[in-house]
Amino acid sequence: MSPSELISRGEYFSQWRGGGGQVCAVFPAQYPRELLWAHGVLPMEVWDPPLAPARAQGHLQPYICSVVRQGLELFLAGGLDDVGAILFPHTCDSLQNLASLVEDYLDPPAPSLFFYNPKAPFAAAAKGFYVAQLQTLERELTRVFGPQPPEGMARALEWSRRLSELYAQAYSRRAAGELGVGAAEFYRVLRGGEYMHPRDYIPLLEGWLASAPANGGGQGQGIILSGVLPSPPDLLETLDELGFRVVHDDLISMSRRLLYPPPGEGDPYEALAESFLSMPPCSTRGSSLSERLEWLKGLARAGGAQGVVFSVVKFCEPELFDLPELRRGLKEAGLPSLVLEVDVNQEVGGQAATRLEAFGEMLS
Amino acid sequence: MSYFAGIDVGSLSSDAAIIGQDGDLKGWSVTETGPHSTNAAEAALDAALDMAGLTRDDLAFVVATGYGRAAVPLAGKKITEISCHALGAYALFPDVGTVIDIGGQDSKVIRLGEGGKVADFVMNDKCAAGTGRFLEVMAAKLGVGLDDLGRLSLAAQGEVSISSVCTVFAESEVVSLVAKNHPIDQVIKGLHRSVVNRVAAMTGNIGITPRVIMSGGVAKNAGVVALMAERLGVDIAVPQEPQIVGALGAALMAVRAAL
Known part of the structure; x- marks a missing residue:
């Protein structure tokens, strides 16, 4: 598959709805997508809709991050009018407040669903709490979309396992220098999973992995890309142009929630809970700084990275609170880091590009 | 040759x-x-x-x-x-440890490693605060030549506090201060202080290693250099043509x- 064959979020949404399919809009970050698939519902994730913020400004304080701002803008622009439900995972205070704002004041066109992830450190009760959350969400999905079809959950878990294998393959090949694509292409393809149904996405991902060259990616300095999501797109293009080799990432929207042990056999809720509890450490899941630091150092060691680029969405409190200590720890471990504060869908700009280039010169 | x-x-x-x-x-x-x-x-x-x-x-x-x-x-x-x-x-x-460069559009603090190689650096974001542009806008508002800012600042007997680091808001603040007849030299010293505070805050991320050198157009402003040395508690050397x-x-x- 060529990345050019990957259709846009809007086109896919139209096709899916045109075929009579149900859609649930999902705000960041972690949620049990398998439950939605089991109901035959397409989860359409809302991370960084490319809209000029206008109406959302009237509802949010200036210090709210652009992920929340853009998501609200999409809602206010009518972009979620045709979905069957809107799911708000409890990821951070800003997203929690967005859920309240939408539900209490903005008369949503579809039912709002809520999902509360347990926060680390995970006590013995965390698994039971997560299972209870799954059961609650299952009841809500049944109320909104009807009951699961027979074998719905079994199929969903099969898709989940296959996707886990493919994501793991993509990341491990890239870390080993055996995936000859740049950061822009890598993330364009992997972000297809944010809006495509696995029935369509798995064959695309398989085709891409089969056809992607085994070498020919960036030859420059190896870095870990950390932060919220691989956006704005020109950040990735700039990294490619400067010859950086992104050997791994530590992004909330990517490896932190995609690279985890796939759900096993047995009770599906228990299996999903075990997978969630095994996800890589993340600021939004309350992981400790030491756990995050060791994780980052491990990623760097495994991929031979020389530094870490933090691409942090402005005003993202969970990420920004961790940043100083992470940087200090990395520095002590001989890993220089660079921080870029970005707004999703806003161009990187000359000064940020210069900082990236200088970081590359410093590492060389 | x-x-x-x-x-x-x-x-x-x-x-x-x-x-x-x-x-x-x-x-x-x-x-x-x-x-x-x-x-x-x-x-x-x-x-x-x-x-x-x-x-x-x-x-x-x-x-x-x-x-x-x-x-x-x-x-x-x-x-x-x-x-x-x-x-x-x-x-x-050759003994330089840190370079503070304040140019027209950006300011940066660079910590040097062996042989003049960059060991770490920090650079301002898109904002014009703490750059030469900030001083240029303020000098124009005050009707003072850029070259005179340093002399006037050094001669000031007091200092007016400028609370905003944003160029746009600071300009409004300067207009208010002038309207209240605050001495121009004291306003200039306050403006210099705001630039210094902004850039000095950047040094917190990477630390300061003597010897400290200032470069860029703003290094020609003796008022800024003096306040920077005072703020960081170090001597600052300025090249003949920064x-x-x-x-x-x-x-x-x-x-x-x-x-």
């Missing part, structure tokens, strides 16, 4: 330096950038060549730096101003690139 050129195309000034293979400075220039980066780079180069008594044919290699570096087609290589300022400062002061440090570093990079 082969000669090497470095051209630093900044937002306000374009500067050039010509050196011999041994690193000796043969000629230099500081010119206005204006609206066309390529023309500005060539004008700066030609002015520096004139001073050196050379022509473009005498140049073995040219390196461009600065925000307009991509628009210098005659350069064989483009390198960021961060690396070039570090190397230029190291050539002038605006050509980046160009000198680029010229030294040209020697390396040609070898």
